[in-house]
Amino acid sequence: MPHSPYALPAIVVVILATLAIGAYGLRLARTTSDFLVASRAVSPSWNAAAISGEYLSAASFLGVAGLVLKNGVDMLWYPVGFAAGYLALLLFVAAPLRRSGAFTLPDFCQLRLRSRRLRKLAAGFVVFIGWLYLVPQMQGAGLTLQTVAGGPYGLGALVVAAVVTGNVALGGMRAITFVQAFQYWLKLTALAVPVIFLLLHWQADGRPAMVTPEGQTFVSATSVEVDHAATLTLVEPTVITVRGTLDRSPVDDTVLVPAGAHEVTAGTSLGFPAGARVPDVSGANAAGGLHWLLPGGQGSGGLFAAYSLILATFLGTMGLPHVLVRFYTNPDGASARRSTLVVLGLVGLFYLFPTMYGALGRVYAPQLLMTGDTDAVVLVLPGAALGGGIAGQLLGALVAAGAFAAFLSTSSGLLTSVAGVLSTDVVGRGSVRDFRIAAAVGGIVPLILALRIAELDVSLVVGLAFAVAASSFCPLLVLGIWWRGLTGVGAAVGVMTGGGAAVSAVLITVFGGPRPGWTGALLSHPAAWTVPLAFAVMVGVSLATRHRVPADVGQTMLRLHTPDGLRL
Amino acid sequence: MDPLTPTDSPATDSPAFDSQATDSPATDSPATRVRVVLGEAARARKAGPRAELAEQSQVGEALLRGLIRAQLGLALRLAAVVAVGLGGLPLLFAVAPSVAGVRTFGISLPWLLLGLAAYPFLFTVGFAYVRLAERTEADFTDLVERPES
Numbered sequence: 001m002p003h004s005p006y007a008l009p010a011i012v013v014v015i016l017a018t019l020a021i022g023a024y025g026l027r028l029a030r031t032t033s034d035f036l037v038a039s040r041a042v043s044p045s046w047n048a049a050a051i052s053g054e055y056l057s058a059a060s061f062l063g064v065a066g067l068v069l070k071n072g073v074d075m076l077w078y079p080v081g082f083a084a085g086y087l088a089l090l091l092f093v094a095a096p097l098r099r100s101g102a103f104t105l106p107d108f109c110q111l112r113l114r115s116r117r118l119r120k121l122a123a124g125f126v127v128f129i130g131w132l133y134l135v136p137q138m139q140g141a142g143l144t145l146q147t148v149a150g151g152p153y154g155l156g157a158l159v160v161a162a163v164v165t166g167n168v169a170l171g172g173m174r175a176i177t178f179v180q181a182f183q184y185w186l187k188l189t190a191l192a193v194p195v196i197f198l199l200l201h202w203q204a205d206g207r208p209a210m211v212t213p214e215g216q217t218f219v220s221a222t223s224v225e226v227d228h229a230a231t232l233t234l235v236e237p238t239v240i241t242v243r244g245t246l247d248r249s250p251v252d253d254t255v256l257v258p259a260g261a262h263e264v265t266a267g268t269s270l271g272f273p274a275g276a277r278v279p280d281v282s283g284a285n286a287a288g289g290l291h292w293l294l295p296g297g298q299g300s301g302g303l304f305a306a307y308s309l310i311l312a313t314f315l316g317t318m319g320l321p322h323v324l325v326r327f328y329t330n331p332d333g334a335s336a337r338r339s340t341l342v343v344l345g346l347v348g349l350f351y352l353f354p355t356m357y358g359a360l361g362r363v364y365a366p367q368l369l370m371t372g373d374t375d376a377v378v379l380v381l382p383g384a385a386l387g388g389g390i391a392g393q394l395l396g397a398l399v400a401a402g403a404f405a406a407f408l409s410t411s412s413g414l415l416t417s418v419a420g421v422l423s424t425d426v427v428g429r430g431s432v433r434d435f436r437i438a439a440a441v442g443g444i445v446p447l448i449l450a451l452r453i454a455e456l457d458v459s460l461v462v463g464l465a466f467a468v469a470a471s472s473f474c475p476l477l478v479l480g481i482w483w484r485g486l487t488g489v490g491a492a493v494g495v496m497t498g499g500g501a502a503v504s505a506v507l508i509t510v511f512g513g514p515r516p517g518w519t520g521a522l523l524s525h526p527a528a529w530t531v532p533l534a535f536a537v538m539v540g541v542s543l544a545t546r547h548r549v550p551a552d553v554g555q556t557m558l559r560l561h562t563p564d565g566l567r568l
Numbered sequence: 569m570d571p572l573t574p575t576d577s578p579a580t581d582s583p584a585f586d587s588q589a590t591d592s593p594a595t596d597s598p599a600t601r602v603r604v605v606l607g608e609a610a611r612a613r614k615a616g617p618r619a620e621l622a623e624q625s626q627v628g629e630a631l632l633r634g635l636i637r638a639q640l641g642l643a644l645r646l647a648a649v650v651a652v653g654l655g656g657l658p659l660l661f662a663v664a665p666s667v668a669g670v671r672t673f674g675i676s677l678p679w680l681l682l683g684l685a686a687y688p689f690l691f692t693v694g695f696a697y698v699r700l701a702e703r704t705e706a707d708f709t710d711l712v713e714r715p716e717s
Binding site for chain 2: 080083084294307344349355482554555562563565566
């Protein structure tokens with residue numbers, strides 16, 4: 001894959017623009033209140049764009065298209081769930097949470113349940129989820145720089161970590177509101193403009209099928225670099241230009257390779273002519289043929305996995321720490337509700353595009369199915385479909401810039417909330433200086449993790465972060481807002497049981513690798529059992545400790561639910 | 569019907585009661601003008617639903633519980649719409665695989681539903697919720713702020 005000469009300058013421009021807008025915000029940020037909540041003076045449309053910009057992460061920008069390319073229609077539940085999460089937030093949380101005046105989840109725990117210990121526990125979960133979600137952003141940055149400019153993996157992660165930490169530490173919330181609103185529109189443009197060209201190109205090509213029963217073919221001559229030793233299965237004898245090792249003998253020639261299984265070593269380059277069938281590759285684990293097109297295909301784990309994913313994404317969004325912080329920048333409950341609705345629209349608009357990249361990638365970048373680098377499809381597709389001409393290069397650069405905007409904005413939001421919690425609940429007492437130190441600490445830990453675990457699938461980690469959030473903070477918020485009977489003890493035990501079970505499942509999956517069978521499904525898709533568990537435990541323990549219901553629960557409920565205009 | 573209405577307060581009949589100050593004075597002919605005794609107005613006000621709410625009397629609690637129940641019921645009903653409309657799809661595709669093979673506009677049905685139709689659907693549900701929730705709140709505000717009658 002030739003690198004676009006414009007990609008690196010485009011990324012540099014995005015980074016500089018981010019820093020410049022951040023510096024502009026910094027001039028305006030004078031007090032602690034400016035730092036943390038933008039003085040609550042953010043207009044609803046800016047706020048909605050900023051929330052969307054913050055939310056659309058590496059998983060949305062790169063991961064969704066990669067999953068669709070690899071596994072097909074079942075993966076559309078990811079973007080649908082990411083959007084539906086905002087509906088759940090709107091229905092159950094938005095307005096009351098804003099009226100509660102809580103800035104972070106730990107604040108909410110203290111306001112509603114008057115428990116310092118629950119506050120500390122919630123702080124721990126915020127930091128865990130924040131770090132779990134920051135790691136894939138930095139991985140994505142590494143992957144992007146590697147793909148579009150051939151830079152080393154670690155460099156991209158380092159650049160994102162440094163820019164974001166600096167920006168958050170110096171500018172705080174006000175700066176990132178502007179930065180993130182800008183980045184939403186950049187991300188939308190970066191996916192929408194190239195996709196118009198791609199669709200026109202696809203139309204001009206006579207709309208080649210995304211799936212043929214006999215498998216994919218290369219539409220143009222394609223060179224594939226094999227990163228890991230693998231076994232190729234050729235469906236028919238194919239003429240391949242091999243440079244490297246094929247079936248344990250060195251080859252540097254164009255040869256007719258017979259049908260059947262063949263071994264290739266890492267570092268081998270394979271050149272396929274146009275029209276050749278794409279071989280199956282062991283280990284790439286991609287859904288082939290009609291399985292890709294129809295629901296319930298292979299690699300999806302069946303109905304259990306589908307429903308677990310739906311539950312995690314629908315209910316996980318409200319528990320993500322960087323999402324909640326944003327609600328405090330709305331002036332009142334009604335405007336929180338309205339900006340959430342605008343966000344639902346903006347996020348839904350964005351998610352129309354990654355699907356198209358995944359589907360078109362099937363036609364124009366099938367080599368990614370061989371190498372397993374499906375997360376790169378959004379970055380590779382403009383160049384692969386439109387060729388090495390100026391159009392392909394410029395659009396490739398635009399996509400790379402959008403990808404960087406995704407990493408920068410989501411990381412900024414996550415780091416702001418992690419640093420906010422660290423500086424108020426773990427170290428220090430919430431002064432601006434504490435916030436800056438906390439931002440530095442909060443940025444370094446996930447960077448180290450991202451550099452150590454480069455191999456992890458971007459979307460897998462993100463899915464697990466949603467599962468943890470759905471099994472800890474979702475029941476806490478929903479029951480806390482709507483049920484008077486919740487007690488601090490009940491909430492704490494529920495968060496520890498549900499969240500703890502989800503965290504254990506995450507750690508086993510991340511460090512032990514995926515397992516086969518039912519245990520594997522239960523561990524890699526924990527939400528379907530951890531979310532009901534958390535709700536049940538929270539309700540049960542609260543009922544058992546009924547005498548511990550806070551005395552001022554009526555007052556709190558009054559504040560959470562009475563319309564803003566009443567001012568009691 | 570309204571247990572909150574104080575029975576011993578003549579001043580509450582007054583259109584000049586302060587929460588009505590926004591009503592157009594142009595429709596008030598001088599003939600409808602009523603004498604207001606400030607002390608009585610203040611007493612009536614103290615016993616009104618607004619005060620019941622703020623003081624969390626039993627009546628205030630009942631009002632608040634009613635509001636919370638209405639809003640939660642609305643949220644749950646709309647969540648059920650989504651649970652059936654979207655959440656039913658994996659089951660539908662599993663039970664009736666032939667549905668998944670249907671093609672509309674050259675795109676197979678699951679792709680069309682999940683890749684395109686899901687987003688306007690979610691937005692519509694969200695829009696309906698915002699409208700209905702704001703109406704519930706407006707009704708509640710009217711109930712609390714309206715003069716005793």
